[in-house]
Structure formats: structure tokens, C-alpha cells
Amino acid sequence: MRVLLTGGSGQVGHALLACKPQGIECLAPSSRELDLSEPQQISQLLSHWRPELIINAAAYTAVDRAESEPERAFAINASAVEHLSAAACAIGARLFQLSTDYVFPGDTGAALAEDAPCKPLNVYGASKLAGEQAALALGEQALVLRTSWVFGAHGGNFVKTMLRLGAERQQLGIVCDQTGGPTPAQAIAQTLWKLAELPDAHGIFHYSGNPPCSWYDFAQRIFANAVQLGLLMQAPTLSALTSAEYPTPARRPASAILDCTRLQRECGITQPDWASALTSCLQQMTTP
Numbered sequence: 001m002r003v004l005l006t007g008g009s010g011q012v013g014h015a016l017l018a019c020k021p022q023g024i025e026c027l028a029p030s031s032r033e034l035d036l037s038e039p040q041q042i043s044q045l046l047s048h049w050r051p052e053l054i055i056n057a058a059a060y061t062a063v064d065r066a067e068s069e070p071e072r073a074f075a076i077n078a079s080a081v082e083h084l085s086a087a088a089c090a091i092g093a094r095l096f097q098l099s100t101d102y103v104f105p106g107d108t109g110a111a112l113a114e115d116a117p118c119k120p121l122n123v124y125g126a127s128k129l130a131g132e133q134a135a136l137a138l139g140e141q142a143l144v145l146r147t148s149w150v151f152g153a154h155g156g157n158f159v160k161t162m163l164r165l166g167a168e169r170q171q172l173g174i175v176c177d178q179t180g181g182p183t184p185a186q187a188i189a190q191t192l193w194k195l196a197e198l199p200d201a202h203g204i205f206h207y208s209g210n211p212p213c214s215w216y217d218f219a220q221r222i223f224a225n226a227v228q229l230g231l232l233m234q235a236p237t238l239s240a241l242t243s244a245e246y247p248t249p250a251r252r253p254a255s256a257i258l259d260c261t262r263l264q265r266e267c268g269i270t271q272p273d274w275a276s277a278l279t280s281c282l283q284q285m286t287t288p
């Protein structure tokens, strides 16, 4: 199967390349080779390469910065997906689009099914929701995988931020009133390759790590493991903060727990346990 992968240098893209099954011929241009903010490059490349599947793992993911750069966030997360979708339609390719828990307002506390009402609280979430809609315009050729709180040994994420700050400071304040599902990049990659083998899978699917936790819980586990594995001499003292006590440019959902039963029921894919994946991820960081 011929695949075009965007965002190959990112967390999910890197993991996709690392566990690419045999028989997949994957073109993964860098953002310099295919700049998604330059739409004419998309149709040019796709009419030459003619993949059967496009996996769009590229995105503008700087949640706070997006508040002051909405045009750029929308260009990459929404307009580029419209162009990918049109190009996929022209060549009869499937399009897999990654999306986020931040499309939800997260104000109910209930686990959110794929058809739960979306109402993003921030620019990033709004741009990703527009990207979902652009992908879904392709009909049965489109699949949107919504995930959350992605982490892995490669790339930037909350785990890396905590390790950096933990080495610099003795005390950290971490929000405890935002709940979600940390998700290993590697598990997302395996799920996407499995979905690539299921030609009828289409529409929106949720996939996140289990069990749900707060950023504060996640940080506690990161530091406990990091000390145990010798990545840090000593864990910083953590204080649990409310979102009001830790103001950020972007508002974030209080409770974005993705109900992942559709993926299990229809595709036999179960939620990953984030805590054991976190241990493996930190172990990977101890070996150069």
C-alpha cells in the first residue's frame, strides 16, 4: 500500500515510521519538502505520488501560541486539510486525520462519545474542529481519530516539559482540575496502521489512554518514575493548582474524557494503559 505521511518528524509521525508494517510504501516529506501552508504543493505532490492513503499527522500544536496566531493555526489545521481532502478525492485516496479532545468544551464530566457536541474553548481546538469537518467532507474515504495528551520519547510533550522543569526547580504548581487521557504516541501509531488494514472503517473514532487523570496526577506519576529510573536525583515538590491559579492564554476543557468504545466494538482496538507506557517511555530515555 502506498501511503503519504505528513508530520513525520512529530510525535505521532515519528512513531508511525518506527512501526510501519511490511508492505507499506511510505513517503514522508518534511515540512520543508511539503509545507502545508502552501496549498499548491499539496496537489502537485499528490498527483505525482498517488497514494492510496494519506495520514495527516502534521499540525500546528502550540495551544497557547495559537491564541495570538489564529491565521497560522487555521492555515495548517484547517485550510491544509481542505486541500488534502480535495486531493484525496481527486485520486480516490483515503484520508486519516488526527484530531483532539480540545474540540470539546469538557463541561459535563461524562465520557464523550464521537457524536457528543463540540464547542472548542480555544483557537487550536476551533482550528482542529474545522480540520475534522474538511476531512469528513470526503465521506467514506475519511477517518478522524481523536486522541489526547500525547506523549512519547520522541518530540515535545508534557512528560518532557516536566523532566526539564523538574531538573531546574524544586517546586512546581500543576493544575488538578483538568482531566483527560494521556495517550502514548506509539499506541496511536499502531492503531492507525491497524485501521489502514480495515478498508471500511470511516468517520470519527475516539482513542485515548486509560484511566483518566488530571495533569497533576500525570505529573506525580512522571516524577515518581523518573526518580526511580535515575532520570532525576530528586522530584520537585508539587502543588495542586486550580486552572484559575495557573492562568494561560488558551482556556482548556475541565473534563475531556473520550469514550473509546466504538473503536473497541467495531475494530477490536482497546485503550492503552498510559502508566505502563509511561514507564517504557522513560526507560527509553535512560538509554542513549
Ligand SMILES: NC(=O)C1=CN([C@@H]2O[C@H](COP(=O)(O)OP(=O)(O)OC[C@H]3O[C@@H](n4cnc5c(N)ncnc54)[C@H](OP(=O)(O)O)[C@@H]3O)[C@@H](O)[C@H]2O)C=CC1
Pocket (backbone or CB within 6 Å): 006, 007, 008, 009, 010, 011, 012, 013, 030, 031, 032, 034, 035, 036, 037, 056, 057, 058, 059, 060, 061, 076, 098, 099, 100, 101, 128, 146, 147, 148, 149, 150, 151, 155, 156
Ligand atoms: N500533542 C498532543 O498532545 C495531541 C496531538 N493531537 C493531534 O495529533 C496529531 C499529531 O500531533 P503530534 O505528533 O503531537 O504533533 P507534533 O507537534 O509533535 O508535530 C507536528 C508535526 O507537524 C509538522 N508541521 C507543522 N507545520 C507544518 C507545515 N506548515 N507543513 C508541514 N508540516 C508541518 C511538524 O513538522 P516540523 O517539525 O518540521 O515543524 C511536525 O512534524 C496532530 O493532528 C495533533 O493535532 C491530538 C491530541 C493531542
Ligand SMILES: Cc1cn([C@H]2C[C@H](O)[C@@H](COP(=O)(O)OP(=O)(O)O[C@H]3O[C@@H](C)C(=O)[C@@H](O)[C@H]3O)O2)c(=O)[nH]c1=O
Pocket (backbone or CB within 6 Å): 061, 062, 063, 064, 099, 100, 101, 102, 147, 148, 149, 150, 157, 158, 161, 165, 172, 173, 174, 175, 178, 215, 241, 246, 248, 252
Ligand atoms: C508547564 C506547566 C503546565 N501546566 C498546565 C497547563 C495546562 O493546563 C496543562 C498541560 O499543559 P501543556 O501546555 O503541556 O499541554 P497542552 O499543550 O494543553 O496539551 C494539549 O496539546 C494539544 C496539542 C492537544 O491536542 C491536547 O490533547 C493536549 O495534549 O498543564 C501546569 O499546571 N504547570 C506547569 O508547570
Ligand SMILES: [Mg+2]
Pocket (backbone or CB within 6 Å): 061, 062, 063, 064
Ligand atoms: Mg503544549
